[in-house]
Amino acid sequence: xxxxxxxxxxxxxxxxxxxxxxxxxxxxIGIAFGMLDVVNIAHPAFIVLGAYVAYxxxxxxxxxxxxTAFVLxxxxxxxxxxxxxxxxxxFERHGQESLRSxxxxxxxxxxxxxxxxxSFGVDYRLxxxxxxxxxxxxxxVDFPLRLVVPFAVSLAMTxxxxxxxxxxxxxxxxxxxxxxxxxxxxxxxxPRRVKELAFALSIATAGVxxxxxxxxxxxxxxxxxxxxxxxxxxxxxxxxxxxxxTMVGAAILGIAESFTATFFGPSWSPAVSFGLLLxxxxxxxxxxxxx
Amino acid sequence: xxxxxxxxxxxxxxxxxxxxxxxxLSVGDGETVALLGTNGNGKSTLIKCIMGIVRPTAGRIxxxxxxxxxxxxxxxxxxxxxxxxxxxxxxxxxxxxxxxxENLLLGAYRKAARARIAESLEFCYETFPRLTERRAQLAGxxxxxxxxxxxxxRALMTTPSILLVDEPSVGLSPLLVQTVIGKIKELKExxxxxxxxxxxxxxxxxxxxxxxxxIVHGKIEFEGASREAxxxxxxxxxxxxxx
Numbered sequence: 001x002x003x004x005x006x007x008x009x010x011x012x013x014x015x016x017x018x019x020x021x022x023x024x025x026x027x028x029i030g031i032a033f034g035m036l037d038v039v040n041i042a043h044p045a046f047i048v049l050g051a052y053v054a055y056x057x058x059x060x061x062x063x064x065x066x067x068t069a070f071v072l073x074x075x076x077x078x079x080x081x082x083x084x085x086x087x088x089x090x091f092e093r094h095g096q097e098s099l100r101s102x103x104x105x106x107x108x109x110x111x112x113x114x115x116x117x118x119s120f121g122v123d124y125r126l127x128x129x130x131x132x133x134x135x136x137x138x139x140x141v142d143f144p145l146r147l148v149v150p151f152a153v154s155l156a157m158t159x160x161x162x163x164x165x166x167x168x169x170x171x172x173x174x175x176x177x178x179x180x181x182x183x184x185x186x187x188x189x190x191p192r193r194v195k196e197l198a199f200a201l202s203i204a205t206a207g208v209x210x211x212x213x214x215x216x217x218x219x220x221x222x223x224x225x226x227x228x229x230x231x232x233x234x235x236x237x238x239x240x241x242x243x244x245x246t247m248v249g250a251a252i253l254g255i256a257e258s259f260t261a262t263f264f265g266p267s268w269s270p271a272v273s274f275g276l277l278l279x280x281x282x283x284x285x286x287x288x289x290x291x
Numbered sequence: 292x293x294x295x296x297x298x299x300x301x302x303x304x305x306x307x308x309x310x311x312x313x314x315x316l317s318v319g320d321g322e323t324v325a326l327l328g329t330n331g332n333g334k335s336t337l338i339k340c341i342m343g344i345v346r347p348t349a350g351r352i353x354x355x356x357x358x359x360x361x362x363x364x365x366x367x368x369x370x371x372x373x374x375x376x377x378x379x380x381x382x383x384x385x386x387x388x389x390x391x392x393e394n395l396l397l398g399a400y401r402k403a404a405r406a407r408i409a410e411s412l413e414f415c416y417e418t419f420p421r422l423t424e425r426r427a428q429l430a431g432x433x434x435x436x437x438x439x440x441x442x443x444x445r446a447l448m449t450t451p452s453i454l455l456v457d458e459p460s461v462g463l464s465p466l467l468v469q470t471v472i473g474k475i476k477e478l479k480e481x482x483x484x485x486x487x488x489x490x491x492x493x494x495x496x497x498x499x500x501x502x503x504x505x506i507v508h509g510k511i512e513f514e515g516a517s518r519e520a521x522x523x524x525x526x527x528x529x530x531x532x533x534x
Contacts, residue, residue: 169396169397169399169400169405172389172393172396172397173397173400175386175388175389175393176386176389176393176397179386179387179388179389180384180385180386182344182368182380182384183380183384183385183386184386184397185344185367185368185369185372186342186368186369186372186377186378186380186384186446187369187372187397187398187400187401187445187449188369188372188373188400188401188404188449189369189397189400190367190369191369241388291388291389291429
């Protein structure tokens, strides 16, 4: 295939737009896995759940998915609270969280998937919004609004979270909680409460990312599995415990995937993504911006 | 308005192992009391009982904060800290992957501390100039002495009324031990703190203590009403000075 400037720039732009979506998908794992040490592999299942909720709201009320996501994010927050409580009482309290909780979250992943299949079948679902088929053109560069809107909202959300975690008392306690929960108690903070709220926040971001997902592409119940590798790759590549790291990781993998898909075909994308991850970890085991 | 600590008939342990047996002591308002004893005699367990980290099986722990009595038994550590009791823990327990400044800011989490955060921060940097130089550095990358200073400064950021210090000298060179102990005295005088310090290093602890207790196998074996009484005691001489 001939490489033209036109193709290159378009691949770059769509990579950056894709990266915005990836950041929204991964930021929750960046919180749960990167900051709290909770290996929530069910995270993508909550994203798919969010996509279906947005789908239903659109079918029944004609609501825009992204508006739905923010309106319903408190519900996802509460869902997160409940799941963390179960996780805490069943595993973390006994200090047996690592392996057993993996099974727990795998279970949640499968249950969510099966419930969605039983309720909606295995067909792909898509939401067509007012901006879904609009594309801005600047010169020869395409800006499909289907990607631009999630990109902009995601950027606002992740930057907001970044400032929240680095500038507020609660945010700093989230950064500290996995490092030494007892020391955090000695600062007068209840570590269980911190983990609970931060985990709930991570599930709320999954709900929002789900709305982006159904605007960007058709969704079926098992789609979450596709994202498990991707979200962990982004979080680890960017560096654990850093939201900016997650954003950088998302940017690198989004752009790499877009270039690979444009010039070599989409099936090479995972190989390139994980190749980049391996290379980065070989030179900087803490990830690019990890502490 | 007084800040004091009273412990009566405290019994505590881990599983079937009893570490503290019917132990009583008190720390009066504005006093610095040294809790002396060699390793494994229960000093740290006592401190952990006060903080609610270890649950005693019997006894009372009452803290008087600004003239009001609080029963500490059954409270969780974060609630004890919220009352105005801070601990500089054994092994420093910093957040290694947070910067010096982030560690200090976390110290000011409780409401009463947030109100005075700018003042406290300025004071900490003034008192510990090394921390100013290293404010943007990760706490885990500092030397042991610097970490002990940071741990002390961080506890101070909580603006406590009562300060507990557990083994501040462990792992430090004699010169640094002297500096750290000196700083504790300085802080105590500046803020009128009530201090209980568990320490193995007799010579250094006695330098700043008003009085002290010697704890052997979980019991108070000797109560020294003054610095001199401690230094003259036969048991102390046997345990610490090898006389």
